Amino acid sequence: MSSRVRKRIGVLTSGGDSPGMNPAVRAIVRTGIARGCEVFAIYEGYQGLVDGGDKIRKLEWEDVHGWLRVGGTLIGTARCMSFKTHEGRLQAAENLIKRGIDALIVCGGDGSLTGADIFRAEWPQLVQELVQMGRCSKKEVEPHQFFTIVGLVGSIDNDMSSTDITIGAVTSLHRICESVDCIASTAISHSRAFVVEVMGRHCGCCGADFVFLPERPPSTDWASEVCGVVERHRAQGKRQTTVIVAEGAIDAELNPIKCEDVKKVLAEHLGLDTRVTTLGHVQRGGAPAAYDRNLGTIQGVEAIEAVLRAKPNTESPMIGMRENQVTWTHEVAEAIRRKDFARAMELRDPEFAEEYAAYISSTIVDTRSIKLPENEHLNIGIVHVGAPAGGMNAATRVAVRFALNRGHKPIAIHNGFKGLMDGNFEEMSWFSVDGWNAKGGSELGTNRTLPQSDLGAVAYQLQKYGIEALLIIGGFEGFKALQQLEAARDHYPNFQIPMVQIPATISNNVPGTEYSLGSDTSLNAVTVCCDAIAQSASASRRRVFVVETQGGKTGYLSVFGGLATGAITVYVPEEGVNLERIRKDIDHMRHLFKSDNPKRSLGRIVLRTESVSQTYTTEVLSQMYMEEGQHLFDSRTSILGYIQQGVTTSPMDRIRAARQAYKAILYMEEKAKGALGRTDDVRAAAIPMRICNDFDSAVIIGIKGSSVIFTSIREALRETDMENRKSRKAWWWSYRPLIDVLSLKVAHANGIPDWTVEKVEEALRSIECDSRYY
Numbered sequence: 011m012s013s014r015v016r017k018r019i020g021v022l023t024s025g026g027d028s029p030g031m032n033p034a035v036r037a038i039v040r041t042g043i044a045r046g047c048e049v050f051a052i053y054e055g056y057q058g059l060v061d062g063g064d065k066i067r068k069l070e071w072e073d074v075h076g077w078l079r080v081g082g083t084l085i086g087t088a089r090c091m092s093f094k095t096h097e098g099r100l101q102a103a104e105n106l107i108k109r110g111i112d113a114l115i116v117c118g119g120d121g122s123l124t125g126a127d128i129f130r131a132e133w134p135q136l137v138q139e140l141v142q143m144g145r146c147s148k149k150e151v152e153p154h155q156f157f158t159i160v161g162l163v164g165s166i167d168n169d170m171s172s173t174d175i176t177i178g179a180v181t182s183l184h185r186i187c188e189s190v191d192c193i194a195s196t197a198i199s200h201s202r203a204f205v206v207e208v209m210g211r212h213c214g215c216c217g218a219d220f221v222f223l224p225e226r227p228p229s230t231d232w233a234s235e236v237c238g239v240v241e242r243h244r245a246q247g248k249r250q251t252t253v254i255v256a257e258g259a260i261d262a263e264l265n266p267i268k269c270e271d272v273k274k275v276l277a278e279h280l281g282l283d284t285r286v287t288t289l290g291h292v293q294r295g296g297a298p299a300a301y302d303r304n305l306g307t308i309q310g311v312e313a314i315e316a317v318l319r320a321k322p323n324t325e326s327p328m329i330g331m332r333e334n335q336v337t338w339t340h341e342v343a344e345a346i347r348r349k350d351f352a353r354a355m356e357l358r359d360p361e362f363a364e365e366y367a368a369y370i371s372s373t374i375v376d377t378r379s380i381k382l383p384e385n386e387h388l389n390i391g392i393v394h395v396g397a398p399a400g401g402m403n404a405a406t407r408v409a410v411r412f413a414l415n416r417g418h419k420p421i422a423i424h425n426g427f428k429g430l431m432d433g434n435f436e437e438m439s440w441f442s443v444d445g446w447n448a449k450g451g452s453e454l455g456t457n458r459t460l461p462q463s464d465l466g467a468v469a470y471q472l473q474k475y476g477i478e479a480l481l482i483i484g485g486f487e488g489f490k491a492l493q494q495l496e497a498a499r500d501h502y503p504n505f506q507i508p509m510v511q512i513p514a515t516i517s518n519n520v521p522g523t524e525y526s527l528g529s530d531t532s533l534n535a536v537t538v539c540c541d542a543i544a545q546s547a548s549a550s551r552r553r554v555f556v557v558e559t560q561g562g563k564t565g566y567l568s569v570f571g572g573l574a575t576g577a578i579t580v581y582v583p584e585e586g587v588n589l590e591r592i593r594k595d596i597d598h599m600r601h602l603f604k605s606d607n608p609k610r611s612l613g614r615i616v617l618r619t620e621s622v623s624q625t626y627t628t629e630v631l632s633q634m635y636m637e638e639g640q641h642l643f644d645s646r647t648s649i650l651g652y653i654q655q656g657v658t659t660s661p662m663d664r665i666r667a668a669r670q671a672y673k674a675i676l677y678m679e680e681k682a683k684g685a686l687g688r689t690d691d692v693r694a695a696a697i698p699m700r701i702c703n704d705f706d707s708a709v710i711i712g713i714k715g716s717s718v719i720f721t722s723i724r725e726a727l728r729e730t731d732m733e734n735r736k737s738r739k740a741w742w743w744s745y746r747p748l749i750d751v752l753s754l755k756v757a758h759a760n761g762i763p764d765w766t767v768e769k770v771e772e773a774l775r776s777i778e779c780d781s782r783y784y
């Protein structure tokens with residue numbers, strides 16, 4: 011091995027393919043090279059490992075260009091029986107040793123990672139046998155006494171317990187939601203019922219009337235259950251019915267439930283014109299969603315770091331595992347077999363149980379089981395504030411329906427605080443929010459008016475409509491609105507009610523949460539646009555597109571959009587831009603275009619957040635590129651503008667919206683109940699609750715890691731940079747260096763002074779401590 015190569019690392023994808031595997035391989039190859047390693051693709055999964063020959067090939071920086079956009083796996087995958095045999099694994103070990111490969115990164119599901127673990131455990135024995143059999147010399151095996159294996163969980167089923175989410179699961183949900191949305195529209199036309207078979211479990215976000223899941227089996231009399239629900243929904247005015255049957259669905263006695271069984275029940279018991287659709291491989295396909303591109307990328311980078319960190323006796327690290335605890339799917343299967351469904355749910359990720367509860371309590375009309383006693387019922391006002399964002403409607407839908415199931419009165423306030431002051435209130439019904447989970451924008455209407463402009467009018471209208479709890483859905487204006495109402499509580503007793511804000515803005519800048527609603531929808535919109543722009547740039551060969559994104563004073567969309575689309579660089583308010591920086595970028599761009607293969611010359615994109623500089627505007631930057639690029643490249647601009655709000659709400663935003671709206675209502679109930687005990691006499695006088703004024707009754711509900719958290723507005727203010735309208739700490743900022751690592755073509759080898767192997771290492775070190783992305 012040449013002394014310059016730190017390690018030779020093999021990468022393979024195995025088992026079922028999943029969108030996001032290619033971004034992971036791209037990141038592994040590029041980070042590996044940037045860290046002084048050689049990376050070998052092993053084609054066709056374990057089969058390539060056993061076959062060797064040209065199935066093991068070194069990948070160069072350019073080889074993985076454009077891979078972010080491609081679904082499936084470009085290095086192939088196969089089921090390989092021989093790797094399950096000792097002889098197969100012996101051959102695999104020989105092939106690796108002969109090529110000097112000393113580490114392997116495997117991206118696959120349960121089976122693939124089990125295989126990897128067996129291989130690692132067996133390695134010393136395999137090496138010994140190879141020497142004894144004379145297939146390898148002692149000298150050859152000398153540097154290979156230990157073998158490092160790192161696993162990445164790539165699977166569309168999200169079937170690995172202890173993993174927050176697997177690479178590919180979110181894209182698969184995109185396909186499922188798109189398909190179910192399409193089916194719903196044809197179902198409405200014909201007043202039909204559709205029974206849809208899907209692979210994943212997170213399908214609650216599709217808004218189906220009923221779902222059958224293996225971990226939550228219905229009783230053996232599920233036919234009455236499903237018919238009861240469908241009838242109640244039809245009675246509310248629904249013209250269509252969608253029932254989802256997850257693969258492997260069973261009843262409580264473990265009898266399988268098939269789509270055809272459900273169809274028969276709906277047709278025979280209810281006389282519905284019922285059709286069956288099996289989504290099948292559609293769910294595996296298509297361009298990876300922004301989330302999976304970034305998950306694959308970040309985990310790919312982390313895999314290289316794990317390889318370089320590995321010591322002889324460390325176990326195979328599984329990237330993305332909660333506390334590195336692997337609970338294999340077969341444990342879940344075993345729990346189900348024992349009919350221990352509670353255990354099966356427990357083994358799953360904790361969000362899943364919450365998602366499921368949010369789904370059930372907001373999708374099925376339930377007039378009895380979760381209803382609260384009458385004296386706990388509340389009039390809940392719901393208002394949208396600020397710019398529209400995906401998920402505002404989805405959150406409203408869940409809040410309205412869950413509130414109705416609890417016996418509350420949900421009251422929509424149209425047109426933001428302006429509408430509130432004008433008394434634009436409307437009591438919401440179950441059916442009034444039908445289909446809102448998919449709809450982008452804001453059905454209630456939203457604007458930037460703040461309560462401060464007429465606090466008296468706000469208090470008057472809240473009193474008039476007897477509002478006893480307020481749900482604010484919006485971005486930084488929503489945050490300010492909450493702050494103003496809370497600060498004015500002493501003067502206006504009508505503000506002494508539970509108030510919860512669900513952050514919703516494409517900018518992702520609201521303190522108290524890691525993700526605001528709409529930020530994922532927007533990231534996908536940016537990603538799709540950048541894909542089209544990058545394609546155009548590549549077609550015209552030597553072109554740099556300067557793409558302008560929104561986001562206020564926050565560079566989230568540029569950084570995560572840039573990561574998802576392979577931008578060469580980003581200009582963001584967090585670091586600003588000056589002449590020196592532009593000069594360096596132009597040098598780098600020249601360098602890239604100069605070293606391009608003339609036959610495959612590529613276009614490039616850079617992302618610029620609109621507020622980064624008043625002088626170096628998108629147009630000015632582009633003109634500077636153009637001028638300096640001379641014969642090497644030219645430049646164009648693209649301003650994404652309102653396109654970034656997206657059309658349909660992404661599955662991730664739907665799921666987050668449902669969880670947060672559900673928990674927001676529960677939180678309000680708890681706070682109001684606490685106040686109720688103290689205010690029975692006040693209630694009797696029909697005056698809204700008056701003494702819900704403790705700090706934690708005015709809160710922001712947010713996502714942190716895999717949990718939903720509440721932060722009081724007072725506490726949140728402490729970490730808020732009011733001038734720049736954002737939190738002082740941004741978790742996502744530590745990923746900023748990845749843009750440079752993954753786009754700076756082997757910079758250290760080509761003498762760009764800013765980037766060396768050590769610099770790359772330093773940049774990546776900051777990321778290691780922060781794996782909150784997954």
Ligand code: ADP
Pocket residue numbers: 024025026056088089090091093094095118119120121122123124125126128165
């Ligand atoms: P997934 O990884 O998606 O669960 P499979 O279960 O089909 O998919 O596994 C993919 C491949 O991993 C198999 O074809 C086989 O080569 C390897 N593999 C699976 N289980 C084992 C095992 N117990 N021992 C060795 N190799 C295995």
